[in-house]
Amino acid sequence: MQKLKPDYQKVLDDLLKDIKKHSNSFLGYPVSKDFNFEDLSEFLNYPMNNLGDPFVGSTYQVGSRNQETEVIAFFADLFRAPIDNFWGYVTNGGSEGNLYGLYLARELHPKAMVYYSEATHYSVHKNLHLLGLQSIVIKTQDNGEIDYDDLRLNIGMNRHLPAIIMANIGTTMTEARDDIYQIRSILKNLAIQKFYIHADAALSGVYSAFIKPRPAFDFADGADSIAISGHKFLGSPMPCGVVIVKRSNKDRIARTISYIGSMDTTITGSRNGHTPLFLWYSIKTLGIEGLKSRAMQSLMVAEYATNKLMAAGIDAWRNPHAITVNFPSPPLSICQKWQLASEDSLAHIICMPNVSTDQIDQFVLDMKEANREITMHSAQLQTY
Numbered sequence: 001m002q003k004l005k006p007d008y009q010k011v012l013d014d015l016l017k018d019i020k021k022h023s024n025s026f027l028g029y030p031v032s033k034d035f036n037f038e039d040l041s042e043f044l045n046y047p048m049n050n051l052g053d054p055f056v057g058s059t060y061q062v063g064s065r066n067q068e069t070e071v072i073a074f075f076a077d078l079f080r081a082p083i084d085n086f087w088g089y090v091t092n093g094g095s096e097g098n099l100y101g102l103y104l105a106r107e108l109h110p111k112a113m114v115y116y117s118e119a120t121h122y123s124v125h126k127n128l129h130l131l132g133l134q135s136i137v138i139k140t141q142d143n144g145e146i147d148y149d150d151l152r153l154n155i156g157m158n159r160h161l162p163a164i165i166m167a168n169i170g171t172t173m174t175e176a177r178d179d180i181y182q183i184r185s186i187l188k189n190l191a192i193q194k195f196y197i198h199a200d201a202a203l204s205g206v207y208s209a210f211i212k213p214r215p216a217f218d219f220a221d222g223a224d225s226i227a228i229s230g231h232k233f234l235g236s237p238m239p240c241g242v243v244i245v246k247r248s249n250k251d252r253i254a255r256t257i258s259y260i261g262s263m264d265t266t267i268t269g270s271r272n273g274h275t276p277l278f279l280w281y282s283i284k285t286l287g288i289e290g291l292k293s294r295a296m297q298s299l300m301v302a303e304y305a306t307n308k309l310m311a312a313g314i315d316a317w318r319n320p321h322a323i324t325v326n327f328p329s330p331p332l333s334i335c336q337k338w339q340l341a342s343e344d345s346l347a348h349i350i351c352m353p354n355v356s357t358d359q360i361d362q363f364v365l366d367m368k369e370a371n372r373e374i375t376m377h378s379a380q381l382q383t384y
Contacts, residue, residue: 027349027363028340030203030324032235034354040277048273053263054089068276074283075228076244078209080220087247089266090230090240090276094202095123097227097243099130100267101198102164104225104249106131109162109194115154116166117146119176121200124166133164143319144168144176152186162194163187169217169226170204173343175324175350177204180223181216197222202229202241203350204322207295211321224249230275233294233353234282240275294353298323302351305360312368323351331370338363 004012023033051058054068068090076086091097098121105112114135116124128135136154139147146168155163165187167178180197187195199217201208205228208215218226230240250265286294302323309316309327316327329335329342340347349355349363 022339025337026339027351027355027359028335028338028347030229030232030350030352032231032233032352032354035235035237035278035282037237037278037281040274040281043274043277048277050090050271050273050276051269053265054276055087056263063273064277064280067280071242071276071279071283072244075226075242079205079218079223079226079244081244082219082246085247086244087250087265088242088244090271090279091227091243091266092268092272093231093239093241094200094227094229095121095127096267097202097229097241098124098166098198098200099127100243101225101227101245102127102131102133102166103267104245104253105164105196105198106133107252108196108249109164112162112164112194112196113158114164114166115151117168117171117178119144119146119171119173120166120168121172121202124200140171140176144171144174145319146178146183148179148182148186151183152190155186155192156190159190159192163192163196165195165197167197167199167217167223169199169201169208169215170322170324173324173341173346173348174319174326175204175322176319177208177215177217179216180218180221184222196224199223199226201226203232203324206233206291207298207323208321210292210295215321219244219246230279233298234279235353236275236278236282238272238275238278240272240279242279298351298353298355301355301357301360304357305349305351305363308360308364309367312364313371314364314367324348325351330367334366334370337366 046062048063049060050063050065050068051060054065071090072088114128114133115138117138117140119140139150141147165183167180167183169177183197201217205226208217225245227243228241230236230242302318302325305325306316306318314327316325318325326346326348329345329347335342
């Protein structure tokens, strides 16, 4: 293959410079960047494609199917899925995992009503539209957690319908966790016989397994499926995720595709064969203890950030055992420099494993300086 012409090479060089610059100063999005996959660089020279079901062979063999099934087994164990009744695959991200969970739920209960809180990720509404599912939005508590009284009321008003619950294990803005055990109790008390609970654990799922007391979020607590993002807590050069479901439910939608010599059980036909390798590499190099250490480090930095912001006179807070720190939306200059997401006058930083206390110190200094300038400007206006 010929090399790029100098003008085009400059475009790439400028892009890389820009990416490096912005990568060093973002705190507002849940993306880990402390990874190194140089050992896997050679695999980028091959068209790796995990066609079809990862647990079924395919005539296309340039892929990472074996590594993918190991990744699935690892997370099935971490999320306490039934030992002899789990299945899953590596997705393009948490949104696809949520779509798959809702897809299975619809196949089990075609006439169901879906319940999800107003703090649910924006992609869920789109998924419900794609699947043609009817739904009711449930109120949230002040911290972003679902309002269980409102959930009970709405399910009770529709007791004649099967219930599908979309539980948030870490909401987008405040990282609130919905309690799946409590949700199951509501369903039981209302004598709902047909139901399905999917856990959107995109950010918090992996490290929630290491928190004590352990939040009620996985299969042992009553979930029927769980979706996580791979590029968030673990880290990956490209978006990816994992969805874990009960194999008995998946079998309802499976069909054989002779063209590829495999089963059609996933949302997409062709699937990335590189991302399962990235996740497999992270799991093998970190292990359980390494993942736990990442979790404890992130939680420590989140506590540090909360205390530093509060000491600077900023009204900061976070949910219990969360790595997301919330505070009133700062000036636009701060949002742009640190790439902060904001909603309803609330902003946050997310203390991913790569975030250091030095970065927090610099962020707090910037916040203090911005507030000082606002105070001075207000004083000048009052003088006039």
